[in-house]
Amino acid sequence: MHRTSTAHRAARRLARVMAGAALLAASLTPAWAVPSFARQTGSECAACHIGAFGPQLTPFGQQFKINGYTETDGKDGKVPLSAMMIANLTRSAKDLPEVPDHFKANNNSAIQETSAFLAGRLTDHIGAFVQSTYAGVDRAWALDQLDLRYARSLTLGxxxxxxxxxINGNPTLTDPFNTLGQWRFPYTASDFGFGQGPTPMMENLAGAVLGANLYALHDKHWYGELGLYKSLSTKAISAINAEDVGRLSHPALYWRLAYLDDRKRDNWHVGLSGLSAALAPDRGAPSSTDHFSDWGLDAxxxxxGNREHIYTLNASWMHEGQKxxxxxxAGGASSASGSLKTWRLTGSYTWQQxxxxxxxxxxSSGSADTGLWGGSSYSARPDTNGYMLxxxxxxxxxxSSWGSPWANLxxxxQYTGYSKFNGGSxxxxxxxxxxxxxxxNNTTMLFFWWSL
Structure with missing residues (x-):
């Protein structure tokens, strides 16, 4: 009896992760760009980032990341430490269906996150990006991001x-572009918001896994990456306050291929990415697994130009096959097979950085399933559509800014509107x-984001 109950809870937990449950999805903290990189290189923040603030990377910023965060101006004494804080005020069109402890049903203000970073060059060929965060809404600490790199340049052909x-704890964290899950818009979102609907497994393993990725940039045009991810133990997940989605029965395979062209005044890329994973939602029954096959396109x-007027356009589409x-x-799904599709399209304009x-x-859209989606949707589908401004x-x-490169604000x-949520209007x-x-669920957020 206890075994059945445990399996059912594990299945429902997996379903919630796949559904991108509102407060959970909003609380997954993205990684940011940090001023310690600017101090290390001697370059202004605008050299690496559009709008002089992360995480949108310019070609220079992409190269800095690919080179393992190790580029320097040659001056000693640079300490690879940074800090960040985000505060916001949030109002939704209707009161929250579930009110977080210590907060109200609407019109909430919070210091949403306070982070410390180890970010920068450790040796000539080794660099790090490690983020530790205290979440002000959940009132809990977590190890948000881990990316330790070794990189060097060779001549091939x-x-x-x-x-x-x-070595990292999140598929897509290692990517140098702003089109995959970890790095795409929105770069900050309210913990009192409702997310963007279901997401594929490739975007739901953050913090619960540890991976080793080999990557290469050839001839300044071809970027490729291949990684294997293994589940952390329950003790490790508990220690870093990550979300336990289950146990991978064998290492999950992540892959990435992109072509990029930097023409100085403008640049572009097109790419493919994917993940193959077999996941046991109940760690007590590791032989009973779900299989996820993700693949997607992005550009x-x-x-x-001369950096006075900057325009960007990012797009992505992903398909997930589910077994x-x-x-x-365990009673968490009515069908053993299904699919999920997600897409994003974002354009931005920046004036004088x-x-x-x-x-x-x-x-997002997916197969009808009364077990997964029936409790929250008339159509038993996860379909969610909306826009952000x-x-x-x-x-x-x-x-030339005051306090550069220490003072950053x-x-x-931000406004989020929905035409569909959890299956329909x-x-x-x-x-x-x-x-x-x-x-x-339409949400308005005013935010203040500091880093130093």
Missing amino acids: DKETTVGLA GYQWL LNATQA TWGATAGLFG QLDWTPWGKE RVGL HYIDDVNGVDRRARD
Whole structure:
């Protein structure tokens, strides 16, 4: 009896992760760019980042990451430490269906996260990006991100090639572009928001796994990456406060291939990515597994010009094939096979590396399944569609800025609107079982984001 209950809870936990449950999805902390990199290289933040604030990378920033965070201005005494804090005020169109402890049903303000970073060069060929965060809403500490790198340059076939090894805790964290899960817009979101709907398994393993990725950039055009990820133990997951999604029955395979072209005034890339994973949602029954096969397309374009007017366009689409034998057996799914599709489209404009405007569209759709989605949707589908609008101001971070490269601030206003949520324009809320409209989740957030 206890075994059946444990398996059912594990299946429902996996279903919630796949569904991108609102507060959980919003609380997954993205990784950021940090001023210690600027101090190390002697370059202004705007050299690596569009808008003088991360995480959107310019070609120079992409190369810095591929080179293992090791580039330097040659001056000694640089300490690879940084800190960050994000505070926000959030209002949703209708009260939250589930109110976090210590907060209200609406109109909440919070110091959402306070982070410390070990970020920069450790030796000539070894660099690190490690983020530890205290979440002000959950009131808990977590090891958010881990990316330790070894990189060096070679000559292959008369062409310059950079090769590296990245030890990391999150597929897509290692990617140098702004189109995959870890790095795409929005670069900050409210813990009181409702997320962007279901996401594929490739975007749901952060913190629960440890991976080793081999990568290479050949002839400044071809980027490739191949990684294997293994589940952390329950003790390790508990110690770093990660979300336990189950146990990988064997190492998950992550792969990435992209072609990029830097033409100085502008640049672009197109790419493919994917993940293959077999996951046991109940660690007590490791032979009973679900299988996930993710693959996707992405592309990005940047117009940099003379850096006064900057335009970007990023797009991605991903398909996930699902074999949910374990989840179905535990009562968490009505069908053993299914699929999930997600897409994102984002455009931005930045003026004088100071004023920014971004508009984004997002969507997800999936197979009907009364076990996975029936409790929260009339259609028994996870379909979610919406848009995001953001205006922001970054007063510092340029070479002539006050306090550069120590003082960094971004102030922004972000609005998220939904036309569909959990299956349609109306859905049944899981928490209280009442009818809720998708637009009831529309969210406005004012945020203040400091780093030093």
